[in-house]
Amino acid sequence: MFPPSGRSRVVVEDLQPLVDGGRFPVKRTVGEFVHVCVRMFTDGHDVIAGVIQYRFTASRKPGSNPVWQAVPLTAGDNDLWSGIVPLPQAGPLEFQVVAWVDHFLSWRRDLSKRIDAGQDIRVDLEIGARLIDAAGSRAAEIADQHALARWAGHIRLNQTAEAGREACESNELLTLMTHYADRSLATVSEQKGLVFVDRERAGFSAWYEAFPRSCSSIPGQHGTLRDVIDFLPYVASMGFDVLYLPPIHPVGTTHRKGRNNAPACEPGEVGSPWAIGSTEGGHKSIHPQLGSFDDFAALVKAAHGHRMELALDIAFQCAPDHPYVKQHPDWFRQRPDGTIQYAENPPKKYQDIYPFDFECEDWQGLWTELKSIFEFWAERGVRIFRVDNPHTKAFPFWEWCLAELKASYPDLIFLSEAFTRPAVRYRLAKLGFTQSYTYFAWRNTRAELEEYLTHLSQTPVAEYFRPNFWPNTPDILTEALQTGGRAAFMSRLILAATLCPNYGIYGPAYELCEHLPVKHGSEEYLNSEKYEIRQRDLNASHSIRPLITQINAIRRAHPSLQNLRHLKFHTTDNHQILSYSRRVADQSDRLLIVVNLDPHRTHHCWISVDLNELGIPEDRPYELRDLLTGRSYQWTGSRNFVELRPHEMPAHLFEVMVPQ
């Protein structure tokens, strides 16, 4: 058995970037590009050439494959070739490499050497003329056919070194011969690459999480979606662009939890929004106390008016009263005693929650219904979903569901809330989650932050896993925030917002520096909003709202903070002080950030700035303008002194200005 492409002499291997060998797409956003690398070579000394072919595949229907576009590959060292694929639109894209032995390029290279050596080149000129004839027969344009015929005639008529030299040096001939290169024996890369291009917000966003039921301005009253509309200006004024609401559906009553997660609730208690479903409806209903679908439509519209988007929480689990339980008992695991299996982590029991059984016989019915929940809200204007515990639902479901949804709505954004082991979180990102929660909340020391950020930004993980940094969530009040005081809230915010292009806070708990846990050693909030209504004084003087407003404005003004590239840590001689820079490729935006990680004490240090990274000359002074305080500093050279008083401002956020 001979291989079909036995005469294709170019080897194409090690195509990059690929996720799991091309099984999953790399992620980019509109306006970015993919830098494709590949190893190519052939036997012997012949010259090769190649292109990257790429096409958006979203609109592909049987029989209507979109046409390949192509960009050239350029040779580098060690048989590595590379090229740039532009990404002007959202959606899925595929790419491959096509390469061939180019006999004209070999001929051109060799003819120069022969002429230099003074050899008889008459036969070689005829060989070249025949290559040009052949290209002429492939030429689509008559003008090109004529031009090629002229060149073939010229070197046949003038069998001289001069004519040969002209042919070797002519850009016209090179362009024509490249355009009409003989690709009949071209190699197509066995590996194919995939890219998913998301809209820009997928790569750069500031989230604010708030409980609608706490939004009423009337003390003790259950908030409504209309109250959320009134709350929007507050969130928008801080510069957030995503307002994320915990589940807005009817809350189950059977086994409803009380305040502070009490096993039973008192009459009138509101329960957890994640215990979804009651006789009033399920995942496609709105909690009656929150309002109507008209109210929801008004909220979506009002958010857009504030240049914000609404994100909904999708938690695929049911309270015992959820309509699904009666309609589709086969979607849940049955126990021999006729009851439905509630959630457990033995010996703990969560009797207010029924998980779906992804091994059930009617899995296709279950999948279809779950997907339709996203569609239901997408049709009502939602384009961002925060998905609760995706790692407790079957992975094949997510791959199918996310792909189907993105085919209809390529602008959807999914945030994966999977606080679990790395391989599991990375798999979810590969399967199509746009952004992911991270371990950031528990990375506090300089070493931890440097290691974690290096991992996220400078390993293959960066191709498909987009971190979203949250210093707190309704489930996570870290020890650092419990004990660090207001300075900790300030420094953790600055870290999240300047280390990661996507970040979010759970407010108003965050800006008001709420720090009391339900008990010692717990990360749960005291009087958690998960189980009760909480209303606050948003104008409290200790609120860090002004800092948040400032930081979000700086993020919008500085492109260097809008992706995860070009993050570089700089050495300091005090392990309580973290220093890093952010920049853009052409150095038109450069920030040097210095953070005191100790919220209790003033620290100072000598920083060794990596001048090369920031394009700063060794011997010339440069200016550092602190975007937080407005103060300016003149530095020269690498080694410079910094002191940070955490209670005033735990960080410098320097813009680096290098005089021309």
Next chain:
Amino acid sequence: MFPPSGRSRVVVEDLQPLVDGGRFPVKRTVGEFVHVCVRMFTDGHDVIAGVIQYRFTASRKPGSNPVWQAVPLTAGDNDLWSGIVPLPQAGPLEFQVVAWVDHFLSWRRDLSKRIDAGQDIRVDLEIGARLIDAAGSRAAEIADQHALARWAGHIRLNQTAEAGREACESNELLTLMTHYADRSLATVSEQKGLVFVDRERAGFSAWYEAFPRSCSSIPGQHGTLRDVIDFLPYVASMGFDVLYLPPIHPVGTTHRKGRNNAPACEPGEVGSPWAIGSTEGGHKSIHPQLGSFDDFAALVKAAHGHRMELALDIAFQCAPDHPYVKQHPDWFRQRPDGTIQYAENPPKKYQDIYPFDFECEDWQGLWTELKSIFEFWAERGVRIFRVDNPHTKAFPFWEWCLAELKASYPDLIFLSEAFTRPAVRYRLAKLGFTQSYTYFAWRNTRAELEEYLTHLSQTPVAEYFRPNFWPNTPDILTEALQTGGRAAFMSRLILAATLCPNYGIYGPAYELCEHLPVKHGSEEYLNSEKYEIRQRDLNASHSIRPLITQINAIRRAHPSLQNLRHLKFHTTDNHQILSYSRRVADQSDRLLIVVNLDPHRTHHCWISVDLNELGIPEDRPYELRDLLTGRSYQWTGSRNFVELRPHEMPAHLFEVMVPQ
């Protein structure tokens, strides 16, 4: 469109070892094993289990797939699982992973916790009994069916914590339930692994290259294959196991090169054996002056009698007089003037050589004929081929040719002589070459050797690229050997033979320390055997034959030198002294080798022995026995002194003896 395996909840990814994602096999030898690693997990908290399935595929015919065998996978950290595949025979093997959610294992784990917590477990016991019932219905053996029925009955009858505890702790039940686990929703890894298992000599061999025509004992006379038979005892006495002969075919006469590569030869000159083919025949003929096929058969037999094998040189190129040129002019590139394109590297011309055109229309005919050359010699008892310049022949040809040949002769060994760029050499190894020449000849300094050996032994390259270290070849007389004197020949031999399980020398030039180049700055030998007959005094007193004999004996006695694993460099404070250890996994064989890389001067140093690597206690003395001199040394701790006089012996080859 739903995926067919939508209910298969286990994710299996990152299967290792794979070469290019499973496109090519990893290489092993008979008696070794493959340590397979894979990442596996499922959603939620269920327990999973899995196996590695593997099968030898050589004998596979349509409709007769060999049966999968299986070994269990064991869980490690970070969702990594691993297992060991044994390799008792030669040939190609494939492997994959199969994994499933194991509801019995989950039940067993959870039941223990429930019992510990004092919960009512009656429903849980019934759930377990049903799992056991189901396994019973899958059980093939009646005895197993009965045993499972007994267990189900036991826990149904005795609905107690004690019965539950017994079921959790029973090895019998665990074994049965593991054996009859429900794999109906198992995941089969998308990635498949390939292994090619070679016979042992592929991984451990000592080669000796000699020109048959120089083997006559009568001065000036053209040697014969019968002379080679007389030469065998000399080679065998040094402990080599492969005798490799340059091409033994008729040598072309047109444009035949003279002594020292002169453009024209004098009458009577023998020409280069690599200018293959004349009116007397081509690649399937024997040079008439060397002898007959009977002589060849006698030589093959005699070599085996000395426990050696013959390796032939296969050079796919033709002298202008080769019969192929007349019979198949279409296999060569035609020039417009009616001549055949000779080999070139413009402006250099090699008019005595015609390369094959792998783009020719009759490529299938060409491939078939080239493959038949290997088959021709394989049928005459040759199982080892050194392939000349494989990188100047089309890569698809090699992939096809080597696979076809190994299907008929799984014991074939191919040594790739591709002195070219790394990616090209690695591709040839992936395509099926068993061993490969390397850059060793030009790696002289400590830093160069450490870097190169670390690359070859401790990166993914080690999975498929088997280096064969040659300090010299007929084409390569390095500057180090030209200028380093006898000590350089000694140290380079010791390095090649103890750093690499496969090595070879071109003799008798090597053992006789021939060091004169044809001209200053050239790596070509003066009066090279490539162009003339050379006869030597094999008993010259400066011959390093005794050292070679000793080294080959040490290699055979010490398993630590027989593969490339467990190579570790130890720090020395003199950059002219290289120190490394070789060991086996269980420390039953440990060598510490110290080489003075400067052939001119005595050097001493302090070595910091990595005691941990060699399993030596910090505080106890250990003995070093020098296998070259017989002298013994007592060392304690890491830091020890060494001095090496290159003219006596440029290296210590210590066996490490640690008292129990």
